[in-house]
Amino acid sequence: MTVLQVNGASKRFGSLVAIDDVSLTIEPGELRAIIGPNGAGKTTFFNLVSGLFAPTAGSIKFDGRDVTALPPEERVRRGMARTFQITEIFPELPVADNIRVAVEIAAGYRLKPWLGAAARAVVAARVDELLDMGGLSDKSDVRAGALSHGDQRAAEIMMSLALRPRLLMLDEPTAGMGDQETYDIARLIRRLHRQEGLTIMLIEHDMRVVFNLADRIMVLAEGRVLAEGAPQEIADSDKVQAAYLGKAAA
């Protein structure tokens, strides 16, 4: 069944139309990249899908159900998880506790005033597994705010993964990273997609990453869908060359 179906979504901020009649459908297991120049509306689109803002018009269906009116936490409960363009973590807590909070919430424990030893062990094992996957095992006791930029982003991705999402939304996961860090994150995303079969929506400026990973690409410009298709179609599109790549080169 279709994971995400956005129908004619629009968002205005005063007189600015940040998202203008955007529709999109994502199938299970798909990795969809969203690209476009700065200010195109990519992050705003994520905000509509994840529920940070309500759309001015249009609807959002997740797993076949209309979620347009649901608050973010309820969408999360149904399987949406996201990271932010500016990393959002718990800076004063150790890395392990950042992940642990996410694991406990995912397990449905957020209101529990205590946990039995068995449940604690299951949580601890899952935390270790995620720390390992994010390459953070040797930093588990470090205050998350003291991590390098790349490790903070990895921690945020691991917190989102802890939720075992049906749809993972990543907003420029490699922004501000060096080549090695970018490569590590790209490899992690590929693994999540190819091996774990995760459905992923990815906003990304690094074209090497986009063309290596994406099954399909949506190009946004000035809030509208400029083009949509397989990576090769997008690379060959004159429209995209002119409006997007041209502008980026200028």
Add this chain to the structure above:
Amino acid sequence: MRPARHRARAFDAAVCLLLLFMPFWMGAIGGYTELATRIIVMGLAAMSLNFLLGFTGVLSFGHAAYFGLGAYGAAMAIKYLDAGTLPAIGLGVVVATFAAMAIGALIVRRRGVYFAMVTIAFGQVFYFLAFRWNAVTGGDDGLTGWHRLPINFGFATLDIFGNDKAFYYFALAVFAVSVAAMAKLIDSPFGRSLTAIRENERRARFLGVPVEFHIWLSFVISCLFVSVAGALYALLNNFTDPRALRFDLSGNLVIMAVLGGMRFFWGPLIGAAIFVALQDYVSSHTENWMSVIGLVFVLVVRFFPRGVLGMLRGGAKA
């Protein structure tokens, strides 16, 4: 266990020992048993406030309302209903907790200063009620004509009225149960969801935490324990008056928490001990004790923003 953990455990043990023998060493440093009890009671109030302030990241300037409701509830139960000590405390706590549930629901969407302002506004409502409703509350003169009663356990009687050390240990037992419950909650999945809200509300929400509901719960729990302290306070004084509900008490609780170190579990207790001891000592020399406490507060916060415990313990966390 990591060394930091060992140090935290050792500190917990030291605090417990000091509290256990406080009526005995208090005398040696010029104090008296009632002062020790006051430290315990205000310490419990400040630690309860800090459940919300330090461990959920939400500032309330209205906690005196629930402290005062606990105090009036217990006092009126004894005066008008002939209630025993424990039922009287229970009644005060139930009344305060219901008030917190209702008011919490109205204010939980506000954030930061706005939240603090509304808590003051609602807090003052109870102050004026106690002040004006003479016939029931005794008005400005306070609720007199009652006193705490010995507790009859069936097999034994604890004379908390006649023996001030007995009352200290009764208060300490109530303190211990309350503080242990809060410690347990803070170190639970629920408590971690609250810390997550303090650290980054947006991240918490996008991990699936219904933030408003969790803040409401934290507010109610915090008010519940502050009302326990309020009930003990009325019993301690055999008296209560509208000042137990007034916003300057709310402010004092915030000062205690910040002074001692609001990121530390024991911080507010240390802050309360300093506050209450200074108040007792300075007020016997000058009317203007609040200026002295204000000065100490400003100096500590200026040079040790993490409070006295933050200063003593360097980078280590409670």
